[in-house]
Amino acid sequence: MDALFRRLSFYADLGESELASLNALPHRVETYESGEEIVSRGEDPGEAFVVSSGWAARYISLEDGRSQILNFMLPGDVYDLQVFVTNGADHSVIALNKVAVLEIKRRDILSLFTEGGRTGAAFWWCTLQEEAILREHIVRNGRRSARERVAHILLELHRRAVIAGEGAGETFHMPVSQAMLADALGLSFVHINRVLREFEKTGVIERAKAHITIVDRKRLVEMCDFQEDYLHLDDNPRRLGFNF
Amino acid sequence: MDALFRRLSFYADLGESELASLNALPHRVETYESGEEIVSRGEDPGEAFVVSSGWAARYISLEDGRSQILNFMLPGDVYDLQVFVTNGADHSVIALNKVAVLEIKRRDILSLFTEGGRTGAAFWWCTLQEEAILREHIVRNGRRSARERVAHILLELHRRAVIAGEGAGETFHMPVSQAMLADALGLSFVHINRVLREFEKTGVIERAKAHITIVDRKRLVEMCDFQEDYLHLDDNPRRLGFNF
DNA sequence: CGTTAATTTGATCGAAATCAATCAGTGTGG
DNA sequence: CCACACTGATTGATTTCGATCAAATTAACG
Numbered sequence A, B: 001m002d003a004l005f006r007r008l009s010f011y012a013d014l015g016e017s018e019l020a021s022l023n024a025l026p027h028r029v030e031t032y033e034s035g036e037e038i039v040s041r042g043e044d045p046g047e048a049f050v051v052s053s054g055w056a057a058r059y060i061s062l063e064d065g066r067s068q069i070l071n072f073m074l075p076g077d078v079y080d081l082q083v084f085v086t087n088g089a090d091h092s093v094i095a096l097n098k099v100a101v102l103e104i105k106r107r108d109i110l111s112l113f114t115e116g117g118r119t120g121a122a123f124w125w126c127t128l129q130e131e132a133i134l135r136e137h138i139v140r141n142g143r144r145s146a147r148e149r150v151a152h153i154l155l156e157l158h159r160r161a162v163i164a165g166e167g168a169g170e171t172f173h174m175p176v177s178q179a180m181l182a183d184a185l186g187l188s189f190v191h192i193n194r195v196l197r198e199f200e201k202t203g204v205i206e207r208a209k210a211h212i213t214i215v216d217r218k219r220l221v222e223m224c225d226f227q228e229d230y231l232h233l234d235d236n237p238r239r240l241g242f243n244f
Numbered sequence C: 001c002g003t004t005a006a007t008t009t010g011a012t013c014g015a016a017a018t019c020a021a022t023c024a025g026t027g028t029g030g
Numbered sequence D: 001c002c003a004c005a006c007t008g009a010t011t012g013a014t015t016t017c018g019a020t021c022a023a024a025t026t027a028a029c030g
Helices: A002-009 A016-023 A081-085 A106-115 A118-143 A146-163 A177-186 A189-201 A215-225 B001-007 B016-023 B082-087 B105-113 B116-145 B145-163 B180-187 B189-201 B216-226
Strands: A030-032 A038-039 A047-053 A056-061 A068-074 A091-097 A099-105 A172-173 A205-208 A212-214 B028-031 B037-039 B049-052 B054-061 B069-071 B094-096 B101-103 B171-173 B205-208 B212-216
Touching: A002 A016, A002 A047, A002 B105, A016 B094, A047 A106, A047 B171, A056 A177, A056 B116, A068 A118, A068 A177, A068 B116, A081 A118, A081 B049, A099 A106, A106 A118, A106 B105, A118 A146, A118 A177, A118 B054, A118 B069, A118 B082, A118 B116, A146 A172, A146 A189, A146 A212, A146 A215, A177 A189, A189 A205, A212 B094, B001 B016, B001 B049, B001 B105, B016 B116, B028 B037, B049 B105, B054 B180, B069 B116, B069 B180, B082 B116, B082 B189, B101 B105, B116 B145, B116 B180, B145 B171, B145 B180, B145 B189, B145 B212, B145 B216, B180 B189, B189 B205
Parallel strands: none
Antiparallel strands: A030 A099, A038 A091, A047 A099, A056 A068, A056 A091, A172 A212, A205 A212, B028 B101, B037 B094, B049 B101, B054 B069, B054 B094, B171 B212, B205 B212
16 A cells, blocks of 8 residues: 555645555455556456556557557556546556556445544545546547647646656656657657657657656746646645535 | 436436435536636536536646646536535636526535435436546547547537537537647647538538537448447446445 | 567658538528 | 627638558567
8 A cells, every 4th residue: 555655645735544544454465577567448347446557558448449648647646546436447447567466345445434534535536637638638638639648648647646656856757658758748749759759859758778867857848838736636635525 | 406307317316306405406507608717727516517508528637738637517507516525626617608507505415425325326327427528538539630639529529419408409509619629639720620610521520610420320320430439328227326 | 699679770652631612501681 | 770899600712730550660579
């Protein structure tokens, strides 16, 4: 639960008791290799998940081979929380590198909510953030140019990597192939490549293997008007805890 | 609560007791004229909403005037349910025609959940469906051509209108300007117009004022490979009620 | 090391954007 | 009741961004 605790600590002050109640949550750890499916479309997982380490992606594929990544999941991300009212995933989740996932049974999730404590609220909080990221994803893909999209997602992923405890300063490890990026941004991988190379050539970013360094953040930010408030990182912390 | 009850009845058998507990829910009715903002970005509504009549749209605008519609809201749709952990909307909601909305205080929503009854589960169910529609929206806008997008959204909106109790047979009232459609699908309104005219000219649809008639459903469906299961209309009804 | 997956670059094409006007409907105020 | 303004729909002409096709180069890896 460390990744999750670390994550939640970005939103509000959590103490020993919250850490304890997280650790007390019954769960099973499962690991997946890069490329493995963690959840497949159609199956009923019956569990909620917390990414403990590694990156994953939720995606939907069309019959003809086209596919669209809905979002990326980094350590500390929670998903399928609503599992207690669903019985079949309408999308799949794939591991982007070696991933460790905590799986929590629906009954345990549910008891967390009915309790009404801060820990339950903290989980909610995560799904809210995820939804906000999804909405931003729609705007990005719907109303931004290719260059803006790439700039924007690089800034988002960097920020999220830092929050997840990965990445030192402006450098972070991004285990996402250009084809994957293309599937996330609704572009062709050829074009993704051109944009990335351009960013590199103009000294905005640097790349080495799967590592990205943001060299000229200012330029990158104004290129896509990145407003990171959609990540809800500095909202009023009163929100952690159900408030009436 | 009629619109909501009607909606929920599509998912599962609801009896007098559920209807009663819905009607017992304290709420305030508010009406808005076409074009009015129901929720504005940044404000903290403090309530959850149920659309009672009329259509609305959630949207986000960029500084430079571009804007993106996240989804449309029809009678029976529920939104901002997660209000009990949020304190500021990151997007706005606008009325597309005359809209009546039921507003429910966060404390009342919350008590519905902690109760653990079928009614609370029913609300959840609505948000799940909304999220599924959002995901489909991402795929549609990210990986489909303009013609596919228009065909797909027409089929979706028709289906949803029928569920909402509007629309007779293949005809339905769609109070959405071409510019709005464009903002939903990430296209220019000029191009939306061309696609609609083409559909009309080839006898796939008919249009009169804000009324759309699907003339050749078969062609429309195969044009965009419309799989309506993402609307989760015929899932196992056991889901209504928290299941362990 | 040989084979496959991922990246890179060039050349060409095309779908949809943009620019520009016109037209239809709907108020609405004088 | 009519001129005027305004919003939404329509159509044409032109441009552009990104897709597609094709090939080479460079990792990655069993």
